[in-house]
Amino acid sequence: MNSIEKPLPILYSFRRCPYAMRARMAIKYSQAVVELREVKLSAKPHNLLEISPKGTVPVLQLEDSTVLEESIDIIHWALSGYDPQDWSLSKEDTLRSRAMELVWVNDHTFKPHLDHYKYSDRYPEWPAIHYRQQGMEFLQLLESHLQQNRHLLTDHISIADISIFPFVRQFAYVDKEWFESTNLPRLQSWLHKFIDSSLFKMIMEKYPPWDENNAVIF
Numbered sequence: 001m002n003s004i005e006k007p008l009p010i011l012y013s014f015r016r017c018p019y020a021m022r023a024r025m026a027i028k029y030s031q032a033v034v035e036l037r038e039v040k041l042s043a044k045p046h047n048l049l050e051i052s053p054k055g056t057v058p059v060l061q062l063e064d065s066t067v068l069e070e071s072i073d074i075i076h077w078a079l080s081g082y083d084p085q086d087w088s089l090s091k092e093d094t095l096r097s098r099a100m101e102l103v104w105v106n107d108h109t110f111k112p113h114l115d116h117y118k119y120s121d122r123y124p125e126w127p128a129i130h131y132r133q134q135g136m137e138f139l140q141l142l143e144s145h146l147q148q149n150r151h152l153l154t155d156h157i158s159i160a161d162i163s164i165f166p167f168v169r170q171f172a173y174v175d176k177e178w179f180e181s182t183n184l185p186r187l188q189s190w191l192h193k194f195i196d197s198s199l200f201k202m203i204m205e206k207y208p209p210w211d212e213n214n215a216v217i218f
């Protein structure tokens with residue numbers, strides 16, 4: 001039990017997972033307090049599999065036992081509590097649906113290209129640059145968004161930036177030199193700003209895998 005003797009939401013997470021990164025960024029920004037349980041994907045705790053048999057992270061178990069097992073749902077939950085910079089674009093219906101469309105393309109089109117590119121040795125049908133070129137289409141789309149506004153949908157950070165950034169970071173990190181050499185100047189500085197932000201640094205702190213005998217991490 002925590003110091004205020006009240007159960008807290010529990011977040012099962014994996015530090016290097018881009019879905020978990022975006023959920024944790026939203027939680028940190030919204031100042032929601034949760035218990036963090038770092039998970040080893042090769043040894044998922046029974047408690048996690050019991051509440052979410054599909055076995056992916058992040059998963060958030062709320063105080064009333066509701067389970068959110070999609071990172072986007074966790075982000076919406078966090079932003080519904082406190083959203084001082086309007087990341088959720090609450091008053092902008094059109095922008096909000098465009099943000100969610102972009103996140104959909106990220107999750108369903110760009111993410112598979114990222115996996116193929118990052119783990120190209122597992123997909124020998126094509127060389128890595130083929131998969132990289134496929135992913136490049138999305139990066140160019142993001143660049144064109146950033147030509148219109150300082151962030152993807154508007155001049156301030158929104159749910160789209162936070163949801164997409166961890167995936168672009170992984171893509172860029174496969175071959176940093178190549179990424180820096182591309183003609184994507186706005187995307188490059190957008191990415192660096194997030195990587196250098198204190199918010200990102202805080203959520204990337206390292207914790208040992210959760211064990212019920214260890215002290216609780218908030």
Ligand SMILES: N[C@@H](CCC(=O)N[C@@H](CS)C(=O)NCC(=O)O)C(=O)O
Nearest residue numbers: 017018019041055056057058070071
């Ligand atoms: N749609 C899910 C995807 C989550 C997901 O695929 N997470 C990966 C880690 S990045 C995972 O847990 N994979 C299960 C495994 O590798 O065993 C979400 O948005 O939360």
